[in-house]
Amino acid sequence: MTKTLLSALLLSAFAGNVFCETHDLVVYGGTSAGIAAAVQVKRMGGSVIVIEPSQRVGGLSTGGLGQTDIGNKHVIGGIGRGFYQDIHAHYRKPESWKWDEMPKGNFRGSGQTITADGEDTQWTFEPSAALGVFKTWINDHEIEVIYGERIDRTGEGKAVDSGNGYLVARPGSVAKGVRKTGNRIVSLTMESGKTFGGRMFMDATYEGDLMASAGVSFTVGREGMDIHGESLNGIQTRRSTGHDFVDGVDPYVKPGEPESGLLQWIDPEGPGKEEGSDHRMQAYCFRMCLTDHPENRIPFEKPEGYDEAWYELLFRNYEAGFSAVPWINSSMPNRKTDTNNRTGFSTDFIGENYDWPQGSYERRAELLDHHRKYQQGLMWSLAYHPRVPESVRVQVSRWGMTQDEFPEGGGWQEQIYVREGRRMISDVIMTQHHCQRRTVAENSVGMGAYNMDSHNAQRYVSEAGHVKNEGNIEVGVPPYPIDYASIVPKEEECANLVVPIALSSSHIAFGSIRMEPVFMILGQSGATAAMQAIEQETPLQKIDAAKLKEQLLADGQVLQFDPPPRASSGNAHIPRKDIAGIVADDDEAKLSGPWTASILPMGIGSGYRHDGGDSSKRATATFNLTAKEAGNYAVQLASWPNENRSSRTLVRVGEKEIRVNQREKPPIDHLWFPLEMLELAAGAEVEISVSNEGADGHVIIDAVRLLKVP
Numbered sequence: 001m002t003k004t005l006l007s008a009l010l011l012s013a014f015a016g017n018v019f020c021e022t023h024d025l026v027v028y029g030g031t032s033a034g035i036a037a038a039v040q041v042k043r044m045g046g047s048v049i050v051i052e053p054s055q056r057v058g059g060l061s062t063g064g065l066g067q068t069d070i071g072n073k074h075v076i077g078g079i080g081r082g083f084y085q086d087i088h089a090h091y092r093k094p095e096s097w098k099w100d101e102m103p104k105g106n107f108r109g110s111g112q113t114i115t116a117d118g119e120d121t122q123w124t125f126e127p128s129a130a131l132g133v134f135k136t137w138i139n140d141h142e143i144e145v146i147y148g149e150r151i152d153r154t155g156e157g158k159a160v161d162s163g164n165g166y167l168v169a170r171p172g173s174v175a176k177g178v179r180k181t182g183n184r185i186v187s188l189t190m191e192s193g194k195t196f197g198g199r200m201f202m203d204a205t206y207e208g209d210l211m212a213s214a215g216v217s218f219t220v221g222r223e224g225m226d227i228h229g230e231s232l233n234g235i236q237t238r239r240s241t242g243h244d245f246v247d248g249v250d251p252y253v254k255p256g257e258p259e260s261g262l263l264q265w266i267d268p269e270g271p272g273k274e275e276g277s278d279h280r281m282q283a284y285c286f287r288m289c290l291t292d293h294p295e296n297r298i299p300f301e302k303p304e305g306y307d308e309a310w311y312e313l314l315f316r317n318y319e320a321g322f323s324a325v326p327w328i329n330s331s332m333p334n335r336k337t338d339t340n341n342r343t344g345f346s347t348d349f350i351g352e353n354y355d356w357p358q359g360s361y362e363r364r365a366e367l368l369d370h371h372r373k374y375q376q377g378l379m380w381s382l383a384y385h386p387r388v389p390e391s392v393r394v395q396v397s398r399w400g401m402t403q404d405e406f407p408e409g410g411g412w413q414e415q416i417y418v419r420e421g422r423r424m425i426s427d428v429i430m431t432q433h434h435c436q437r438r439t440v441a442e443n444s445v446g447m448g449a450y451n452m453d454s455h456n457a458q459r460y461v462s463e464a465g466h467v468k469n470e471g472n473i474e475v476g477v478p479p480y481p482i483d484y485a486s487i488v489p490k491e492e493e494c495a496n497l498v499v500p501i502a503l504s505s506s507h508i509a510f511g512s513i514r515m516e517p518v519f520m521i522l523g524q525s526g527a528t529a530a531m532q533a534i535e536q537e538t539p540l541q542k543i544d545a546a547k548l549k550e551q552l553l554a555d556g557q558v559l560q561f562d563p564p565p566r567a568s569s570g571n572a573h574i575p576r577k578d579i580a581g582i583v584a585d586d587d588e589a590k591l592s593g594p595w596t597a598s599i600l601p602m603g604i605g606s607g608y609r610h611d612g613g614d615s616s617k618r619a620t621a622t623f624n625l626t627a628k629e630a631g632n633y634a635v636q637l638a639s640w641p642n643e644n645r646s647s648r649t650l651v652r653v654g655e656k657e658i659r660v661n662q663r664e665k666p667p668i669d670h671l672w673f674p675l676e677m678l679e680l681a682a683g684a685e686v687e688i689s690v691s692n693e694g695a696d697g698h699v700i701i702d703a704v705r706l707l708k709v710p
Contacts, residue, residue: 023047025530026188026198030145031059032516033500033523034204035134036079040527040555042141046534048527049196050143051188053150054414057138059206061516062131063415064287067330067338068113068123070517071449075479077558080520081121086133088115088122091333096129098404099293099334107333124332127289127405127413149190150361152177156213158358159220159422165277166227167220168425171493175213183495183539185214200496200530200540204523207357208422208502216489216497217425220357222457222507224277230432232452232473233508234275242472242596243456245344246617248320249313251459251467262461263312265351270460271470281420281507282455282471283348284356286375286413288339289406290329290399297400298411300383303376308385310377313459313467314345315387324614325382325392329399336402341455344469349374350456357421368416376412419455419514426504427541428485435477435512443545444481444559445529445552446521451476451597451607454511474597476607477512479561484548487526488540495539498526525552574671576605581636581707584623589701593619593692598700602640608702613644615695622689623704627680631708635686636672638702641665646695651675653688662700672705680706 025041027034030052041048056062061083068084070076076084094102106115109124138145157173174180179187179195187197188210203210212218224234232239254260262268272278291297314326326346330338341348349371356367382388383397401411433439435452457471486504489497500522505513528551533540552559576585585605586595594617595609602608611619627633635653637660639645645662652658653676666673678686686706692699 022197023049025200026196027202027204028210029204030057031204032061033519036520036523037202037527038143039079039137039141040524044531046531050145051149052147055147058131058134062127063413064127064289066125066332069450069515070113072479073113075447075449075558075561076517078556079524080517084121087125088120090129091122099296109331126332126336152189152191153213167279169218171217172215174215178213199534202498206418206421211424211499211502214494216493218422220422221279225275228431228506230508232432235272237271237470240470240472243343244469245317245467246320246322249316249467251461266459270458280457282457283350284353285341285347285417287417289402290337290339291335291402292399293335296403299400300379302380303373306377311381317345325395347375348455350459422502424499424504426489428483430486430505430509432508435480435509437480441481441483443484445484445525446482447479448513448518449479450512450515452508452512487522491539491541498530500526574604581705582625583703583705584625585703586701589621589623591621595619604703608700611692611699613698615692620691621701625686625706627684630682633678633680633706634709635676636705637675638671639666639673644698646697646699649699650691650693
């Protein structure tokens with residue numbers, strides 16, 4: 001379609017509406033992806049407008065998610081990397097440190113993407129710091145942002161069960177707020193009646209609201225094994241072992257009496273067919289920004305309408321033997337935190353978010369209020385309720401919300417953590433196979449590197465009659481490319497729409513892709529494609545792939561990354577085939593207790609496991625190795641050092657007991673601890689067990705081996 005014809009169509013579309021001028025790109029959603037896209041358009045000399053339904057830009061990056069998750073920060077390039085460089089520059093100013101002393105070197109934090117000394121990036125930050133960076137970008141690039149305007153979603157497409165629980169919205173149902181001519185969007189109309197015209201459009205919302213309103217096909221929930229052949233997708237009771245209740249927690253209103261009914265948010269229809277499709281999705285929460293600074297702390301308060309019954313499972317979990325604080329309290333600058341879900345009953349409001357992606361604005365407001373009330377009540381309960389152990393109450397009650405973050409909400413934000421919304425169905429669907437590089441994207445527009453991570457999606461009653469969570473999957477991945485075709489719809493459905501967040505992906509693959517740095521990367525790449533489509537006067541699906549790649553590389557994007565077998569940081573997957581000797585990986589061990597797959601991108605084979613750092617819950621892993629021929633063998637244990645590890649991990653080789661300091665770097669190839677030297681006959685078996693008995697930190701298991709020596 002030529003620019004002249006498009007302009008004529010736009011003029012006719014705006015008859016009778018409040019008209020705003022036409023832009024090269026109209027971005028719906030001022031998330032990190034949306035702002036990155038707007039910056040890119042401006043850098044390329046185009047015109048752009050950002051429509052943000054709320055009163056705050058930045059999405060989760062300014063909404064409390066200050067602990068950057070990515071897996072391998074080397075794959076973050078372009079504008080996305082520029083964000084973390086600007087965060088670093090902010091914290092090198094003395095005036096940025098009000099509640100704490102400015103560190104001599106880089107602030108290191110306590111998360112997975114730690115800033116090393118000498119780096120020009122910082123990966124942990126306060127919400128206000130992130131907001132400051134985005135507002136500076138907006139001002140410096142003179143980006144027009146419209147706040148408080150929501151697209152009229154009346155008549156949008158809805159996903160329905162297409163058989164066996166798989167929810168699909170077929171193309172064609174266009175909402176009142178989207179004006180299309182053929183397969184092109186011409187304009188967007190808000191609930192207020194304001195209309196915005198554009199040549200290209202971007203859906204940068206977490207929910208995929210514009211995509212659904214434009215009549216593009218999508219799915220909601222989890223695909224079963226039969227859809228894409230993914231072993232980690234669908235309902236996963238066998239693989240879902242992390243962040244669960246201790247054994248023995250009764251699910252009934254009156255303990256031991258099924259006729260009294262189930263406690264709230266235990267799914268009476270759960271768990272469902274193993275590896276089958278369903279409508280459920282991983283739980284949402286608020287990423288809280290807490291502080292223990294007396295002058296900045298707002299003590300936790302019991303919310304109006306507090307219902308003790310909402311927390312009965314929390315109390316019963318403690319009474320059944322759980323003893324820890326159920327949170328991940330990652331440190332941020334200025335004595336603040338990014339506080340996230342951990343263990344069986346925590347900040348994730350499991351089962352209360354199923355309506356969110358397709359819910360009306362009114363329904364979402366109800367769910368937002370429920371989540372906030374739930375989390376406020378949870379924090380008060382942990383800090384003050386007598387059925388919570390005193391040791392937990394003492395630790396939690398010294399924390400509180402912050403006075404200087406989200407002051408309009410008393411420290412509570414409006415941005416809920418939408419871990420997963422609608423997901424587009426396009427010509428290429430990113431799946432587990434892409435994440436594990438069994439299938440490689442043909443036209444990379446950025447890379448993912450975080451583990452395939454799904455939080456729990458439901459609570460159900462186990463065969464033993466106890467309450468259990470289901471849906472938690474954490475499987476590490478190497479860096480992998482994301483295909484351009486996954487961020488644009490099928491051409492016949494829409495030729496001028498880019499979708500960098502609610503992209504074409506399966507549930508489990510989205511669990512890896514759904515990181516804020518990746519959204520910024522895809523926002524920039526999508527905006528570049530939109531500008532080139534205008535220049536080439538062609539649908540987005542038919543732009544010159546070589547020219548797109550050339551521009552992305554020129555702008556600093558990372559499109560391919562193959563880390564060395566042993567990266568200098570120590571973070572690397574090592575293929576089992578590259579390990580000499582007779583090897584048994586952690587996948588082959590006989591496991592008992594709460595072993596959890598690590599989310600870090602390191603380890604032999606698929607990665608390693610850890611015990612959660614709680615030695616009160618006995619965890620044992622038993623390996624069996626068989627000598628293929630007679631000879632002398634070194635028995636060795638693979639391990640990865642970290643200061644949070646146990647310094648006295650118990651390892652047994654047969655009857656011999658050895659204590660291993662897993663905080664230290666292993667002396668053999670920086671990977672193996674020597675355990676024992678044995679003279680073995682051909683066919684002799686060696687049993688090696690690793691236990692957290694008497695441990696003083698996290699115990700990890702990766703692999704053991706017999707290495708024949710002279």
